[in-house]
Amino acid sequence: MKITNLKLFHVQPRWLFLKVETDAGISGWGEPVVEGRARTVETAVQELRPLLIGADPGRIEHLWQQMYRGTFYRGGPVLLSAISGVEQALWDIKGKRLNVPVYELLGGACRDRVRMYGHLKPAATAADFPLSAMLEITDRRLSAGFTVMKYSIIPPIRPIDSLETVDRVVERFAAVRERVGRKVDVAIDFHGRVSPAMAPRLLDALAPYYPLFVEEPVLPENVEEMVRVARSTSIPIAAGERLFTRWGYRELIEKQAVAVVQPDLCHCGGIFEARKIAAMAEVYHMQTAPHNPLGPISLAACLQLDACIPNLLAQEHPGMPDRRDLGEGILKTPFAIGPDGCIPIPTGPGLGIEVNEDALAALAYDGGWDPPRLFFEDGSLADW
Structure with missing residues (x-):
């Protein structure tokens, strides 16, 4: 061939x-x-x-x-x-x-279904939105059976910010926690928007509300700072979406800077590279929660990995209202999340999907898209 x-x-x-x-x-x-x-x-x-x-x-x-x-x-x-x-x-x-299926070539299935988590925000580009909108989405996630949810901290956070800002961050998380109760897990993504000076303060304030994990509490370039921040809290720390290959993960794992690794199978080197990263993390009793803010082919690849690794925490997906990220209107048989908040592991060959190429023509565009740019009150750039 x-x-x-x-x-x-x-x-x-x-x-x-x-x-x-x-x-x-x-x-x-x-x-x-x-x-x-x-x-x-x-x-x-x-x-x-x-x-x-x-x-x-x-x-x-x-x-x-x-x-x-x-x-x-x-x-x-x-x-x-x-x-x-x-x-x-x-x-x-x-x-x-x-x-x-691909997972049969990587050791076979470790589980029958994959626990999913969706986002609590109205759109990928939304920088700010009212708490009421987040709680409405939370209710929809609960009705759909999700047992894990995540949202990103509302930016921007100044490098050393006020007590009012801390209170605002905690108020939002506390409201979501109250809405979902004690059995449902809620994670929060700092998205690298928070400085090493502010991260411990926010983590300390959020700890009573039991986040499942805090993602990228600081930018991942300085592993020593990630270690310092991780040692300052009892909240599990997650990171990895901006790291590439097992070599990019080595220091993060060896220094035990995180409790959860988050390889993105569209960025880190693919399915087998993510399998190697998950195995490295397993040695340190770390969990794996593959990053996925993308489309249904990315999800299909993730599910193959999820099926065959023993240290899976949960699988991210955007949770688009039109279900396009699950393949609606793109895959001949879209993925479906069951009432238990899980997707059964695929049984078809390869990635277990069939793409409807005719449908892609209606969704074609020129490829241009820019993330939003955020600014502080003085006009200087804030991290997105």
Whole structure:
């Protein structure tokens, strides 16, 4: 079997899909994208074309090593996202060729279903929104059976902020906690928006309300600061969506800066790379909660990983009202979250999905999307 073609599709609201075709009539799908840089990643995928066309798609590790190590400059969000999408598609092809789900090729299933968590915000670009809107979404999540939810801290937070700001952050979390009760888990994402000086103050104030975890309490570049912040609280710390490959995770895991790793299978290097990261975390008794704010192919890849790792905490997905992130209007058989807040592990070959290519035409766009830019009162830039 040989790879014959790569096809890319920009799909609203901000996704990039990849179809890898072969001379055997078997095709695989992946989702190679960096949010806000889809056209850049598209170029990176095209630059891999000379390496991939004519290659045996079954030699996944060999091709991964060539894509990653074959040039002098390694890593980074653009190259690794391109590699991730290709790698997902290659696993899809291999599973279809052997007529088994990908997780069967990675050790088999550890569970029957995957616990899901959705976001408590009205849109991916929403920077601020009233508490009443968040509580309405919370009610919908509860009605749908979710037992885990997450929202991002309302920005911006000044590097050293006021007691009023701390009270506002706690008030919102406390209201959600009151609404969901004690059996449902709620996580909060600081999104790297909080400084090392403010993070311990906010964590201390939030601790009585028992967050499931706090994600990216500080930016992940300085692992020592993440360690210091983690040691200051009893709240489990999560991070990893902005880290790439097992080498990017090594220091975070070895220094035990987190209790939960969050590899993004569209950024970290793909399904097998995320499996290696989960195994590294398992050695330190850490949990894995794959990051996924993207589309249904990303979710399909995540579910294959979720099925076969022993240290899964829960699986993120955006929870779009139109269910497009679950594949509604995109996959011939969309994913469905059951009344227990879980998705049964897929049983179909490869990624377990069939993409409706005709539907992609109606969702096509030029690939342009920028994250919102936030500013402090004095006009200086705040982290998003």
